[in-house]
Amino acid sequence: MNMNYAISWECLLPLRVTSNIRGLFNKSRSSQNILCFARKETQSAGNQRHESSLVGTSETTRVAPYSKSFCEWLAGLIDGDGSLQVSKKGYTSLEITMGLGDLRCLRYIQDKLGGSIKMRSGAKAFRYRLHNKQGMINLINCINGYIRHTSRLQQLHRVCQQLEISVIYPIKLDKESNWFAGFFDADGTITMSMKNNSPQLSIRVVNKLLQDVQPYKEVFGGGVYFDSAQNGCYQWSVQSREDVLSMLKYFKTHTSRSHKSQRLFLIKDYFTLRDIKAFKANSIHSKAWLDFINRWNKLKI
Template identity: 40%
Template sequence: MLSGCAISASSNLKPRGGKGVEGLLNPAAERAQQVKFNEWLAGVIDGDGCFQLSKKGYASLEIVTQLRDRRLLYLIKQKYGGAVKLYAGDNYLRYRLHHKAGLLNLIKGVNGLIRNPIRILQLAGFFDSDGSIYLNDQSGQIFITASQKNRFILDALVELYGGQIYAMVKVGAFK
């Protein structure tokens, strides 16, 4: 005889591995979540990351963020592996992924998504890395800014959303 206990799809129960009941019952929803995560990750890589190739031919991904953004690095580490380390004496953390399986899996996920500001989640990841929102108390005006060393990413954002780009000569960047 069955017990009177039923689990609905909106239940908060999560089995081991952290997947909710919805993810177990709906693989399409799980794939859609992974695509959203990869679009966001592409924006983070655009903002604060780089792919590198050593002189010996070893590939790696590095993402450097301020200490306050450590959660995003640990989220990426949880999905793809790698290591998060504190820069000595600084307020910065570095995520590095250099093992082949994790790197290939990550590249497969973000392939075609990097430097494409039309995607909203990619823009969200980019903004999480290099964006700010300011409120001028006197005028009540809100400023949304992003800074980059390469102007071409900002040019695409201005084309899509409007605004202006200013050179930040002292730091060698654009805003």
């Protein structure tokens, strides 16, 4: 299942813009006898380290060799599709499971962190796994302070205890955080359906717990709804032009790397065709609409 530049399409397939609508339309270490910091940075009131995760008294300051944008994005992806584990023998590991369409996304992570990728037996998915100790130390130094999902934060505590690293609590999110792009890659989707004989595009994020989708509403607007299907879950979504284009603006500078982000390319075409009512059967632009629908449906998410 890296980072502040216009939407990086290195994990994506190139999209064709057809002639029908062409006219319409990115270790250092120093021993200390104090707390083990996950990053060399000033502690703020909203970014506090949890001392109860410490084991022993001799700690080490570690600096993650990754960019902040990558670390935020990766934390969001792990919050949605990952799992931080400690075995009975005390070995730590990370697992991320994503669909077949996101193999390139997992390879991107593998290039950064190492680890292995295998197809899950009997499932249409790939599993990325990292388990060597130094790799896990590098990982924790990267994502510590950005993990916020309720279950994943508990897992982070257990792993940090095992690795003798203190947990950093996450700070409040804003539109500059790449965490939203990572969590969208895990639990988000872009859909379109007909409503009152007119197309309706939605950007959504779904999770079991309300507090794990609430930040999207606080930062990007939209609404949060409870969906009783699939044992119940909470769904954040935006549908208005203003909110959808606001999300598109966000993704232009905060990279989404899953295959589902390919539909971001089509949003402006969607609004252009919708405005001229190309979706109507008697429209002179109906062929352009059909071509758009074909391209949209090829991007299964």
